Structures are given as C-alpha cells and as structure tokens.
Amino acid sequence: MLFRYALTFFILFVGVGVDNFVHIDSNPVEKSMLFGLGMLFLFTRKVRWDVLILIVLMLLMTLISAFLSSYYNLSFNRYVRSVFSLSATFLLLAGTPTEKDRNTMIRLLTALPIIMVVMGSIYEVVGIRTLFYVDFLGAPRLQGSSIPAGLGTAGYLGSVAAMLGAAFLNKKIYLPLAFVNLIILVLSAARMPLALSVAICGYVYFVMVNRSFLMRAASVGAVIPAAAGFVLLFGESILTRFGSESLSGRDLIWDALQRVADAYPYFGIGLGHQILVIPGDVAFLAQTMAAHNEYLRVTVETGYVGATVIFALIALMCVAIWLRPATGRNFAFVLMCVSFFVYCRTDNAISSTTTPFMLALASFVFSARLTRTSSQAKEKRQNNWERTSKLAPTPGNEKWNEGYHI
DSSP, rough: OOHHHHHHHHHHHHHTTTTTTTOOHHHHHHHHHHHHHHHHHHSSSOOOHHHHHHHHHHHHHHHHHEEEEOOTTTTHHHHHHHHHHHHHHHHHSBBBBBHHHHHHHHHHHHHHHHHHHHHHHHHHHHTTTOOOOEEETEEEEOTTSSHHHHHHHHHHHHHHHHHHHHHHTEEEEEEEEHHHHHHHHHHTTTTHHHHHHHHHHHHIIIIIIIHHHHHHHHHHHHHHHHHHHHHHHHHHHHHHHHHHOOOTTHHHHHHHHHHHHHHHHTTTOOOOGGGSSOOHHHHHHOOOOOOOHHHHHHHHHHHHHHHHHHHHHHHHHHHHHHHTTGGOHHHHHHHHHHHHHHHTTTSTTTTTTTTTTHHHHHHHSSOOBBOOOHHHHHHHHHHHHHHHHHOOOTTHHHHHHHOOOO
C-alpha cells in the first residue's frame, strides 16, 4: 500500500510540473524521488536477485571505466551523483510486482498526459506559461505542464498503458483513453514516441483487445476518416513538423560528442561528464546540452567497452523478466522493451525520469504476481477437499476397520 501511495505521489509530481512555479531544476529532485521509490519497492516486494545482480554489474562497469579513464577533468563527485541517477532508473525492475501494483501503474500512466494537459491549461489561464510552444519551424506543439518532448514521452507511456488497460482491466473505459492519449501525443508533435506508440498500441489492440475479424476490419475503416478529419483540423503546421527532416540541432551535438568518443574510445571520460565537453557555440545553436542519443552519451562517458557491457546488461534484465513463467513469453512485452532501446537512439531515454517507465510498465503488466479472486480460491479449496475426502478412510470402510479396530 505504501509503495502505491509513493508511486501516485511521484506521477502527480511529474504531471504537475513543479518547476513551473518553483524555480528549481526538477530532474535531480525527481531522480531522488525515483530512487526512494525503487528502494521502497525492493523492501516491500519479493526481490528478483538476477535483475538486481545485473544492475550491480552495470554500476560496477561504470566504476571500472571511471578508474581506467584518461580524462584529466574527471570528478568522482559528479560520477557518484550520476551512478545514483542511473541506479534509480532500473530499480523498479528488480522486484516482483503484485496485481494491485500492475493496476495502479496502468491507471497512473494512463492519466499522466491528461494531467499534464489539464495543468498546462491552468498555467496558461493564470499566466504562468503557454499551453502550446512554437518551434523553429513555426509549428505549434502542445506542451502541457512540461515541454513538447516531455509531453510526448508522457503520451508514449499513457497511450500504451491505456491500451494495456483495455486488454487487462476495462475495455470500455481504457480504449477511449488510449485514443485521447494518442491525440495528445500527435499534438505534441513528438515523432519517434508517436511511431513507437502506434506500433505497440496496434499490436495490443489487434491481438489482445479485439480478436474479432469483423471488428478489426471496422476499426481500420474508422481510423482512416478519423485521421483525415484530424489532418483537416490541425493539418498544416503539425504536418510541417512531421514532414521535416530537421534534427533540431542534435546533429551538431552528435558531431561534437563523436569527436570526444574518438579521443577516449576505450573507457570514456566518466559517467555524468558528457555536458562538460559540449562546446558553447554548439549548445547555443542547439539550445540544449543534452546528448539526445543515449548510445552516444554512454559511449562518451564509459567508452565503447563500457557502453557495450551496459546496454547488454540492460537487455539481459529485460530477457530475465521475459523468461519468467508469469510473462507467458508475450510478444507485447518484447515490443515495449525494444521501443525503449529505439527511443535511446533519439532522446535522453535513460537520463529521463519518465521514459524508463516503459520498461517498468512492461514488467508490472506481464510479470505481476496475480491474486486469485475469492470465488476462485473457494472453488479450489472445494476441489481439494473433494479429492482428499475420496482418499481418506471412513467408518464402515473395511480397510479402515481392519486398520483401526481393537
């Protein structure tokens, strides 16, 4: 119960966007909260020791890379803070969730993008910030209480969570919510999250939610006019964003980081040090110092050796969970995990406090320890009693009398 309350508080904290009216960098605060949430989860649930060992090995690899790095400006204070942040990301994978945990995770992530839009609307009314952000292409992008990319991540999580809610909880409630979250995601104009969400939601809908051939055909027929109507309403500016091949300055950052990776190829410059090596003019032109490519960032910080080991260990965590009997080797679990690794190619998926929740959502939904309903438990007890009563000796039975008469 305490873990679910803490999870609810964390999601609400992210959704409200506290940094909009308190001038702080919310990321370290959210990472600290996420670390505490993960530790609480481990203390109150059955620990998956295989996953926890993989997390420890991943952190050990970062330490080895730091010790072997030849970067002259390596700070162990910065390294320790980054290790703390990295471990917070994956702790929710190292415990066995319950059915109530699963349901709470689905509900909260489904609500997250809607909360962000509602709060963003309130902030615009009171004059704190605008609900839409106009990017350098002139496309208005819905940002809610965050930034367009942040709302895009929430939409990615929320649409998939809602579709899973339709599969596991209540089709009538969660299917409309999945549609709403996909609309929010489109309006945020986050290209990669939208592509990944559509792929996962499409699979879950056609394989797990709607198994009728006629209903599948009707659904496809309904999507086409709905999409056409959406384009007519929001068309030109959003299509400009989706049709653009611009990388929003990320290519400048990637070029700069690749040069650093080439200079420190084996063990990198130390975990958490990527922002120290972005040239000032590049940061100014790109309007960010974040790498927006976790493979490149981790390579810069831990070298090619460290990055290979770290991503292999993250993949092994997913495999270890998928191989558990509870998951049923469900392909949707694989799609969700693969989407996270694809997301790492174009955004700060590991550095983010919310994007890794796609892995947590996959774990909670497909490997939760399900509890029997009272009627199922009663039926099982009745069946067990009938089986044992047939085997038990009864008075009047000759074998019973033979064994117990005086």
